[in-house]
Amino acid sequence: MQHANFLLRSDLQQMLNIISGDGFRVLGPRLRDGAIFYEDLRAVDELPGGWGDVQSPGRYRLEHQESPRYFAWANGPQALKPHLFRPRESLWRVNREDGGELAFSEPAMPDAPLAIIGVRACDLAALELQDRHFLGSIPDPYYAARREGLLIVAVHCTHPADTCFCASTGDGPRAERGFDLALSELDEGYLVEVGSERGERIARRLPLQASSEAQRQLAAAEIEGAAARQTRRLPEGNLRDTLFARLDHARWDEVAARCLSCGNCTSVCPTCFCHAEQDVPALDATSSEHVRQWDSCFTEGHSYIHGIVIRAETGQRYRQWMTHKLGSWHDQYGRSGCVGCGRCLTWCPVGIDLTEEAQAICAPLKDEAEDKTGDAIEEGKV
Amino acid sequence: MSKPSVAVHKFSSCDGCQLAFLNAGEDLLTLSGLVDIRHFLEAGLADEEAEVDIAFVEGSISTADEAERIRKVRAKSRLLVTLGACATSGGLQALRNLDESNEDWKQAIYARPEFIRTLAHAEPVRAHVRVDFELWGCPVNGRQVLAAVRQLLFGVNPLDERDKVCMECKRQNVVCVMVAHDKPCMGPVTRTGCGALCPRFGRDCYACFGPAEQANTSALAQRLEGLGLPPADVARRFLFINSQAPAFHAEGLKHYQPGFANGDRQ
């Protein structure tokens, strides 16, 4: 049976039913307070059908559109990060006995595994990076517990925002791996791709029909179009050496004049992993909760060390962020830490554009430019 | 071992911050078992002269009597902690510091203005005596105050929450009201500690917790102008509850126009 991979839109609910019937807690994109979040999903009519997003640096708007599609938008303020690496969670609890003895205990782990529907390629790439960070030689037990069993139904992106640049980082708009199922959304339904054995077991229970050549061509063309429409891009290649050769660049202070050092960029970044720990003791001092919460290299506390703040100035914090994200990440995890989702542009209250800053900082310096003039002429770029 | 002693003193204020104690419910009972509350007028305990381990001070210093009284409080307290915006930055009443027509106001408002004796400026406690720790907010909240009490009882400084409100919004999965709804939010320059209370209800932060560390007020002011706020409104965003906090004061004055205090919009 060739190409029996088409699922009618009216049968999408069956997919949700099968997955939740398998014991998963199902999350999917839903509208809340003017944005799209992955939240508990029971019925397909809770999906953002007929909604699209319009994004630009510092601005996000949902807009209604005449379309039967559920996934005709780019992304919301958060990727999968808050569901695996929680914004705030208890790492352990300690009880103090009357004699002063301390008894440490671990919190309960989640019971039902998660299934997330409608995941974007950029967010899958980010998930892979968070895996490398949290599941390395010393695994994080809390992340690991949620990650284990996570089921993913990706949807290839056909509606990139103005802020998107996944084509430039090589992470989208097509989801290439890391999913159990991947969908291409067309007006009348979905082309279903299987990415794992688990996905295969779900697909077998779906009322799939044969897809047409025209449907397959249209789906592919829409994804290609989504890549072609992206206008922003990061400078090419591994920027590590370039960035670390520019630690004194004047641009760090220029961006600091605009930067609020508010940490929004790092909080919406799907790969940023920094977190701070603090104790929350009971008032009667019989117990205490040791909690971690998202932190940011844009906070003062991030670089605090015995009475000194190493990165007291905003320019130093922005430099830390960019040299890490686009530079030393290559040494740590084998690639850049940016997946091109564009969230740091959109959700920056003052609209600072990472791609623009990176282009400005990585542009050839005066002496380098002179060295390379000859090559550029040869390549016809001048 | 005797319990640590505590006093709650009131200066020029609305009494609202003291409610952080009174509204604490069960925690108030727990607290009364942990400390010996010697002076707390709003709770019916009066011993203003008591020597205490920790004094909480609500309110700004607005009269000559208060200037004298805060020195006595300091002398009788091992630790002095300010409770809320008035005590920490002068509060709402310090708006009068911006205006030189105090006398005119007094004459216009009070039937017997000759009984009103105030200092030229309403000032934070810090301007008069040494302060060991400052709790920002208008008002402060129970979580914040009790967490501070707990750390003081452990013999250490409370955690100074200096991050921006934005960090807390993101931790609570709140949609940014500025980016998604064009609201003139002060979150990016304001201290957290409130639990992102206003943005959680779709409202813009109005900076009642005072300036955060590294508050880039001029970049935010420019953004507020971009949202269409006229200069007088930009000034009001900064010159409000914490108008005397240096970062807000300096930025507010850049946009301040004559007649602001009288409500004349340009």
Add this chain to the structure above:
Amino acid sequence: MNAYLPREAEIVERIQETPTVFTLKMRLTDDAPYAFDAGQFNMLYLYGVGEVPISIVAGDGESLTHTLRAVGRVTHGMAGLRVGERIGLRGPFGRGWPLREAEGRDVVVVTGGLGCAPAVSIIHHILSHRERYGRLTILQGVKHADDLIWRAQYALWSQQPEVQVLLAADVAAPGWGGHVGLVTALFDRIEFDAARSLAMLCGPEGMMRGSAEGLHQRGLAAENIYLSMERNMQCAVGHCGHCQFGAHFVCRDGPVFAWPEIRELLAVKGF
């Protein structure tokens, strides 16, 4: 295995070294084994207050010793700990000093300020395995002569065979017998065979950079100079992100680094 979860430890001895520096000797209350390398650190937890990374000064099967300076919230609180009180402890973490690589060589230890605490473990190790190492030179610099802790111990070490102790203070005090000025000014007096030596540095970053350059000028190869770095460390296992120094997580990849690994960023302001 949950690397975040502390074990319980009991304070068995407390020594006030200076008005702000104190030493806590503690024992783990469980029966699980504990072993560490010199230069590694533990996360010490003060009940209800928080954790701090503290290097291990000494330890045996019975107890562990940490020396702390009361400077932040947690260390101020720990200064009030008394014998018999319980704290949390997890560790050891990180990469320690290259004591195996140093065998058969002359060793130079340069410390500044309380930097001497992490380095004391080196000295203890070398003195208790004296036959494995060549000459030992100990250089210690302090801002003010009164900041020097363990004076008696330095005097004792200087009397050991093949051990040279050189002390420097930026500001002298009455009775100060050491050099007045920077510790790097003493490098000319180190008696060692640079070609077969290894140096271990610990202290403020500017002092370590100056020392690394000074020792290199005296003929020590860059890869034979090791430094112990300090950054904000909260998780101690390379997750929380605070201690990043370029590509390194100081808590996991360090705190001890060979100079070439971190040379380009050492003492760069704001890094």
